[in-house]
Amino acid sequence: MALKLFDSLTRQTRELAPAAPDGVFRFYNCGPTVYAPAHIGNFRTFIVNDVLRRLLDLEFPGKVKHVRNLTDVDDRTIGQARAERRPLAEITRHWTALFHADCAALNLLVPHVEPTATGHIPEQVEMIDVLLQKGNAYRSADGSVYFKITSFPQYGALSRIRERELKVTNTAFDADHKDDVGDFALWKAYKPEEDGDVRWPGPGGAFEGRPGWHIECSAMIRRHLGETIDLHTGGVDLLFPHHENEIAQSECCTGTTFARHWYHSEHLLVDGTTMSKSKGNYYTLGDLVAKGYSPTAVRYALLSGHPRKQLNFTLDSLHAAESALKALRRFAQGLGPAGSAEPSALFDPVIRALEDDLNTPAALGALFSAVNAHAPGNAAADRAALDRALGVLGLDLTPPASGAPSAPAEVEDLARRRWEAKKARDFAAADHIRAEIAAAGWSMLDSKDGYRLEPAKKA
RNA sequence: GGCGCGGUAGCCAAGUGGUAAGGCCGAGGUCUGCAAAACCUCUAUGCGUCGGUUCGAUUCCGACCCGCGCCUCCA
Incomplete structure (x- = not known):
């Protein structure tokens, strides 16, 4: 049995197989940003990836290494911490715990490694240093570091960005710092009014700040899976710019193929459109x-x-x-x-x-x-x-454990009386009591030698 | 404007150049004092529209209509 999967880069369905001599299949799935509850659209991706993980386990027993990260420092996590006037770590810890509880309820296997961005700052800085040395990145006036996309000729291969006509807006182009609209941040200089106490020593040991979004995945992959991985997955929305940028920074840093296979799951719509709180x-x-x-x-x-x-x-x-x-x-x-x-x-x-x-x-x-x-x-x-x-x-047929709330005493009492009436074959009385039970919002379900009460189904 | 995806029964949804999987709902039936459950049976001469290729197209090609997503930090 061969496991075939569509590859977003070659746009072909290809067989999955480990490349390394140790036979380990290296699998990375972009995880959530922990600043709010994950919604079911997020979970669609994680569930699809969970089935993939289970298939890989079946295909390469004991030889799968599955890594899924937690993004615990970025604009949104920092913004949430500011809004709540609480430390960043407290915010991310809270939402991570909820994420894990939801994952368990949805029967998602736990990845072998679940690295965090904040837990891999030195690894990220190290990569940025290499990119600066190699001339793939530059430091801007404020101490931020940007990746120069023109330094990587293959840039755009995944998202076919060259075939797109970018709609350039003023907000998209931070003219003060970037040389080119397409360049993206590897390191963001510390801004006291926005970042609070969120800061680390930056590239070259100076320039305090925090990592850009994309570099964390590259650094964590390099650390936990190596320079070349067998499969990299995520939602379609990550295809550009996130994954495109990961390829650029990783391949420029290591000089070798970053991911051999890319897979993106599509979006979940609700009521025919994207989910949003306002809708x-x-x-x-x-x-x-x-x-x-x-x-x-x-x-x-x-x-x-x-x-x-x-x-x-x-x-x-x-x-x-x-x-x-x-x-x-x-x-x-x-x-x-x-x-x-x-x-x-x-x-x-x-x-x-x-x-x-x-x-x-x-x-x-x-x-x-x-x-x-x-x-x-x-x-x-x-x-x-x-x-x-x-x-x-990953479908667990075990019936929901907690389930049936118990009926109020008066409903229990009605049920008892109806059961007696039924046994006495006083069906008129029994039917009358059934109606009363229904009026109280409960259903009485008879079986051969007993009955049980369930909340009436809501319309 | 650019890039991409899709339009299959009331709803959801696979699929194939040779005549439409499956689930839900619904209908009929069996059973049950009633109700529920369970079980059985049934439910697209048709796959957005119009052309073309072909012995034959839902499946390939073209045009058109409609819907959706993405286009810089959203799984």
Whole structure:
């Protein structure tokens, strides 16, 4: 089985394989900026990358090194700290913790390394020093350092920026400091009124300030994965300028290929448009859980579209996901435990769909096709196969732990009375009480020898 | 203006030069005192529009219409 993935640089679907002699597959996924709760659009990318990670684990067992960073110093994190008048580290620590909790709820595997920008300042400064020495970077009047894109002839290969006609605006061109609009900051000189106590010694041991955004990834990759990595991923929005700039600074610094394969997942839209707080279509995982949806359903819904296609997220898609998951749970229960059985081939098409450029919607389709095609016989082996397929998708069928809130005492009391009435075959009374229970916002679900109460479904 | 992506049933969504996976919803049925659940069955002569290539196109080519994203720090 070969794992194929679209490569944003060559615009072709290519096979993934480690290049280094040690056989380790080096995988870097651009992580979040920790200044606010991550929204489900962010999580679409992280979930897609999580499925990728699981596929890689299947393909290269024990030989995958997965790194995902945390951006904990940049304009936005600093801005948030200023707005709240709290130390930067306190802000980023808080949002990192929430991010990790959301990741756990969404069943995301923990990367092998999760480096932070602030934890790698010397590494970043070192790279900037090299770029200055090699003439790929220059220092501006205020002590900032910019990368000179004309010094790197291949600049623009990834984003095809040369074919674009840049809409140049005054705000985009910081004429005071940059030589060229396209140049980007490697190091930003310290500005007391903006940066507060956020500052480090800069290139050459002088020029206090902080790193630009792009250099952190280059430095952390170099430190944790080496000069050449096998796969670099992120959302499409990072393609330009972030990844373009990473390539430039890394390759100029090391003189060798930075990433052998690039992959970008598309944006999540909500209600047909981009998410924004002002439109009221901005969702975090917490928002959706508060509405009663399970994180597993969120994960399922986010996998229901092709990762390289924009996905329009709606609450309806969450309903569909909950229903589909419910059917899968029933099916799994019907099969019983896998025990020590070897997986059957029943769900192989699911894995194959994923190996074919991470086609998650096809994989989900194949999952149900297999369920529908299932014939009784080797339940344990089929269950083992189901578990493996669901494992790669990262779908955990365990029902939500907490769940059912208990009904108020008066509703419990009504239920008890209705049950007695029913047993006495006084159906008129039983139906009357059912209506009362419904009026109180609860549903009474009878079974053969008992009943349970659930909150009535909201419209 | 430039770069890119997409338009497949009520909704979501795969896919292929040879005649449309799958999920949700809905409908009918079985079962159940009722309700719910579960199970069974059904649901696109059609894949934005118009041309072209072809024995044959939803799938290739062209034009057009519509939607969306990006164009300097947003996954």
